[in-house]
Amino acid sequence: MPADGGIGASTRRREDVRFLTGKGQYTDDINIRGQAYVHFLRSDIAHGKINNIDTSDAENMPGVIRIFTSKDFEGVGGVPCGWQVTDRFGQPMQEPKHPVLAEGKVRHVGEPIAAVVAETREQARDAAEAIIVDIEELPAVIDMKAALQDGATKVHDDLTGNLCFDWGFVEENREAVDEAIRNAAHVTTLELTNNRLVANPMEPRVAIGDYDAARDEHTLYTTSQNPHVIRLLMGAFVLGIPENKLRVIAPDVGGGFGTKIFHYQEEAFCTFAAKAVNRPVKWTSSRSEAFMSDAHGRDHVTKIELALDENGKFLAVRTDTYANMGAYLSTFAPSVPTWLHGTLMAGNYTTPLVYVNVKAVFTNTVPVDAYRGAGRPEATFQLERVIDKAARELGIDPIELRRRNFIQPDQYPYATPVALEYDTGNYPATMDKLVEIADIKGFAARKAESESRGKKRGLGIAHYIEACGIAPSNLVGQLGARAGLYESATVRVNPTGGLVVMTGSHSHGQGHETTFPQVVAEMIGIDAGMVEIVHGDTANTPMGMGTYGSRSIAVGGSAIVRATEKIIAKARKIAAHLLEASDEDIELKDGQFTVKGTDKSVAWGDVCLAAYVPHNYPLEDLEPGLEETAFYDPANFVYPAGAYACEVEVDPETGKVEIMSFCAADDFGNIINPMIVEGQVHGGLAQGIGQALLEHCVYDENGQLVSGSYMDYAMPRADDLPSFVTDTSCQTPCTHNPLGVKGCGEAGAIGAPPAVVNAVVDALADMGVTHIDMPLTPARVWSAIQAAK
């Protein structure tokens, strides 16, 4: 292993030096000479017809450069959707136009109506307040089921109703599933809501458009998880700018959690306006704007039925879900409740029949799209909740019921009834590990001790699987993706042996600048400190798809491995020449090329120098230089899985829930940096617990965002969380990527919510409580206790 840490070392995060000393370079830290500022006038009503926008007073306000409305965007495209779902009847989803600035109607609180570009931020805001908008308010469409009733107000007048699509999966199984449920010895039914969330990355979104008139070149600086995707979507579909004239830079980004995947109107606006006013144009979102303009997450309403035989074996699962799309289709919104959700409904179990129905609905709310886990938390929550309910109904221990239905270690590769093929896993092993680290045997004594203090104690178990490392391009193409999902890397070796890796992945908290060099250093046998990572700039990285879906190490890391393998292959030829031996006889170990069975060797650095100073070099057979690019398209998803246990104490008088312990036994396959993986698990668990206990994005019946600030939207804080117990010693390496790795970024957010809710329901089961919808606030828990009386 390299002296400063190769694969498996808990190397400290090198990026933290700049992040923790205030030297990070975030988009808002960038200021371009002559830049102007934009303030968006946003709708304060949920649904209305725009009769008139009078900007005449505002235009004469101090500092105003230009005011834009939708009239300025005639001929400009709408913000595109990157995934087309086909419905149960073979028809494409309904896809409304998503204009840069509202056209004719406003459809959610926060939708931009006009944009003021001015010399200062305050002047832009002052002028925006002077714009007079005449809007005729229309009834707001908020409740999904009401939205689908005959005669409901339409969010989009040019569409047929508010149904985006009615998706069935696996459609051919529909009748067989119905039949199995009709005939089963036992059927457990659960109706639940997966609460709507706001991602709330620490850094709000920022965009700066810059236009070089002399070169006719556009640059967009933006807070993105995938700058190439933004360049493609915005350049090709919105503004009509070819890629050679458009550069997108996503520098240090302070957290994304999914909501920074998507292409937003503000990015297109700043790019467009920079040319229109011939000044750089900057927008920095306020936190209030973030609440009403960042894509939200989750928001499913589901009925799930689990059919079991007399021995507790799962026979079939049927679900009926309403998924909120919001007012427009955000970039990957249609994929979340469908392919990222329905395909997970087999879970870790041998259930032979599954049917998932999803009705995606337009409402007068902010668009909803992928949020940490994206579809997989929604699937896991339903499944792990209904299994827990079934266990209670049948009087079977919830761990035992799961064990009876686990896919067994000798069944891989395992083809599920919902299209996936799991390559590896060992769920009995992760459950065994959980039973050990969570001291399940000691629970009864802990419960008795809690009860002696007047508290109800509960134990909640969940076992999740996720399909991540997204995704085989040919497969997702068949499923409606309008993009490939490979990843890219260019490895450039410098003349004295140091390397620069230009990756298409994007780090916004994941620690790529630390882990990726560990991989390259391990392969070559040099110090990780000799490897630098470059990411986030379309001008100096190969076309990449970015970071989301726990894909960076599994897909981006694999591309780096492939490019490094090409480097090593070429370097071996150079070494063979220098050592006057044949390629096949050259071994690379610890940064030395050696002729097998001899002491003849040449160092990595000398080979690199020879490549760039090719005096003694096989120029007739080999190009000089040492730089290689690889694109890696995964053969399958990767399938991390894990067993989680949560213990809670509930105060039955107030309904307050306290998490006493949380244990996680995860199988992530091989691990590059255990410390970073543990940090990812901690973060995921915190977000999952936040969803389970605290976070809730609430609209009232008029479409006003009630939880529009931290005064009403509860984020998890350190003192809401226990000290986590994590274990990653169960490792079944992925069989189809070169590192044997799976993803770890979303796991905690997927597995935590059902574990927490199962624990609270367990605590209150003897009072008759069978379910409580998230978030389990004191008020909701107390109400559930009262309702059960």
Next chain:
Amino acid sequence: MHNFDIEKPSSVSEAVAALAAEGAQALAGGQTLIPTMKQRLAAPEKLVLLSGIEELKGISASGGKLTIGAATTHAEVAADGSYPALSALAADIGDPAVRNRGTIGGSLANNDPSADYPAAVLASNAVVNTNKRAIAADDFFVGMFETALDEGEIITSVEFPLPEAASYQKIDQPASRFALVGVFVAKGANGWRVAVTGASNEGVFRWSAAEEALNGGGSLEGMAPDADGMIDDIHGSAAYRAHLVGVLTRRAVAAA
């Protein structure tokens, strides 16, 4: 935030004079006013800073009374300890940044219906001193965000009679961590007083039925105030808040 002027007087009389100007507004710790101005929900033309007035600061105890200067921060009250229930209350307001800036006078003058201090002042039968007069706690709190203070009148100090026993119990609103319901009980010369914050649309109030029960030797078991007039929002129904008042009162009496 709109532009504004700043004046920083060094005495109460200078501050009173400065506040006589059109559009002037006193600024104590700024924990409510500054965010409100940033949201453009308030736009005073002039801020009169009270933080430079030495006579408004400090804590002193004598003759069974604790006197706290209006510009004393929550952190200073938390550290004092001569009225343990009051210090415990101050130690649980907001977060360290809020406690190091926010002041008792600012909190009382604002009279947020979910603020903690009003419950302590009302239950302790404290006296609010201003540049003009002494106002009994029972007369000071008029309604949500409303007090007996006149335009331009400045709180100078608060006098707490030290009680025989006292305790403050609260359940946090999960997001803001203001009191979803907070109950302060204090047993003074004239028996128990029970003051409730966070629960009512009218702001802090005394729960007289509980006081009667406590002072008459009755039991609080199963008691709760009427849910009518209680705050009903996404964090808790009126019925839940009324129930919590009963629970927290019993716990406060037990802990006092």
